[in-house]
Amino acid sequence: MSSIRFVRAFSSRANAVKFVANATRPKAVKAVSNTTSLRTFAIPSLNRHYNTQKSPPQQPEQKSKSGSRRALIFLGAGLIGVGTGYYFYSTDNSSEVSPTTIAQETPDYQKIYNQIADILEENDWDDGSLGPIFVRLAWHASGTYDKETNTGGSNGATMRFAPESDHGANAGLKHARDKLESIKQKNPAITYSDLWSLAGVVAIQEMAGPIIPWIPGRKDADAATACSPDGRLPDASKASKSKLDLQGFKYSEIVALAGAHALGRCHPDRSGFQGPWTFSPITFTNGYFTELLKKKWVDKKWKGPKQFVDKETGELMMLPADMALIQDKNFKTWVETYSKDEALFFKDFAAAFHKLEELGVPRTGNEKVYNFKRTGEN
Numbered sequence: 157m158s159s160i161r162f163v164r165a166f167s168s169r170a171n172a173v174k175f176v177a178n179a180t181r182p183k184a185v186k187a188v189s190n191t192t193s194l195r196t197f198a199i200p201s202l203n204r205h206y207n208t209q210k211s212p213p214q215q216p217e218q219k220s221k222s223g224s225r226r227a228l229i230f231l232g233a234g235l236i237g238v239g240t241g242y243y244f245y246s247t248d249n250s251s252e253v254s255p256t257t258i259a260q261e262t263p264d265y266q267k268i269y270n271q272i273a274d275i276l277e278e279n280d281w282d283d284g285s286l287g288p289i290f291v292r293l294a295w296h297a298s299g300t301y302d303k304e305t306n307t308g309g310s311n312g313a314t315m316r317f318a319p320e321s322d323h324g325a326n327a328g329l330k331h332a333r334d335k336l337e338s339i340k341q342k343n344p345a346i347t348y349s350d351l352w353s354l355a356g357v358v359a360i361q362e363m364a365g366p367i368i369p370w371i372p373g374r375k376d377a378d379a380a381t382a383c384s385p386d387g388r389l390p391d392a393s394k395a396s397k398s399k400l401d402l403q404g405f406k407y408s409e410i411v412a413l414a415g416a417h418a419l420g421r422c423h424p425d426r427s428g429f430q431g432p433w434t435f436s437p438i439t440f441t442n443g444y445f446t447e448l449l450k451k452k453w454v455d456k457k458w459k460g461p462k463q464f465v466d467k468e469t470g471e472l473m474m475l476p477a478d479m480a481l482i483q484d485k486n487f488k489t490w491v492e493t494y495s496k497d498e499a500l501f502f503k504d505f506a507a508a509f510h511k512l513e514e515l516g517v518p519r520t521g522n523e524k525v526y527n528f529k530r531t532g533e534n
């Protein structure tokens with residue numbers, strides 16, 4: 157692991173003094189080759205198609221309470237495939253070209269990766285990093301996928317529009333979308349849907365997490381009519397994770413994805429819940445699993461929604477949906493496995509997060525798969 161990466165993961169934490177002492181040191185992650193055309197997953201063919209027209213401006217987002225109201229559906233089946241022909245190359249330099257001859261170079265995605273990495277650190281934000289909220293944005297854009305109807309998912313970036321921007325589960329994500337707008341302005345060729353999914357990858361990698369394979373080619377929807385209905389993201393107040401396997405993820409994948417709660421925190425003005433899951437909320441570790449198993453979790457005594465706090469310090473939290481992972485032995489066995497084997501967790505998380513971001517994205521199977529270098533490793 158490069159020292160620069162280490163610095164990026166930790167420098168922001170200077171603001172979160174009380175979390176520094178107990179922070180888990182990130183372990184080195186083996187980076188895979190820069191690009192590969194290998195497909196890691198066998199996924200059903202999916203088709204959510206959108207125009208590549210310029211996207212309308214973002215809609216205002218209302219702050220609303222708690223996560224989605226209905227128990228729900230998580231991820232869908234698999235993924236993959238790509239569509240290469242999103243860009244056209246013209247043979248002349250004329251400024252008067254028809255849409256089909258517009259020369260548009262493939263964006264330099266490593267450059268965009270680096271630009272996103274450069275805006276992660278923000279002293280006035282939570283624990284000093286936008287990383288966790290970028291991960292949540294990428295997850296909420298993708299987690300709307302519905303296997304039965306093959307709708308939703310990251311393709312379209314429909315969270316730009318009301319009513320999806322106003323869904324209770326998405327409260328607070330306007331900040332992440334607005335921050336990424338500066339990157340979009342610098343790189344008009346990248347779609348919002350690619351940008352948000354890429355931001356999730358950048359955040360995880362720069363917070364010392366694993367290398368996550370990523371494929372461009374998502375298209376932006378140009379109308380709110382493409383919005384996913386409310387209620388597709390899991391309800392945090394319910395032990396709803398047990399339903400997630402119905403959406404195409406295995407127990408191991410569901411548990412691995414939940415390990416992202418090593419990052420970030422809950423906010424009373426967004427979800428209604430309060431507090432971080434670990435003492436190192438801007439470093440990707442298997443700490444979520446170790447805390448879940450190691451700590452004694454008791455009901456938080458407050459007027460807010462039911463949640464758990466660790467008996468010892470009262471500073472860490474678990475949602476009812478988190479506790480479901482140690483109440484069902486099919487999940488618990490993976491919680492135990494990942495708590496003991498961080499390398500396996502990193503490997504399984506990278507595959508599951510990639511799969512999540514591919515849900516509903518039409519692919520041919522011939523797309524270039526990017527494995528980005530972390531900043532400092534370029």
Ligand code: HEM
Nearest residue numbers: 288289291292295390392413416420421422423426427477
């Ligand atoms: C049953 C599934 C899940 C439930 C019920 C759930 C629920 C929640 C809730 C209530 C919050 C707090 C939001 C806030 O108040 O700011 C949160 C935050 C977060 N979630 Fe999840 N989540 C789930 C799955 C996931 C997955 C699959 C990922 C990523 C792979 C993820 C990543 C995050 C991150 C990084 C944060 C912190 C955001 C921040 O600090 O601003 N979650 N989640």
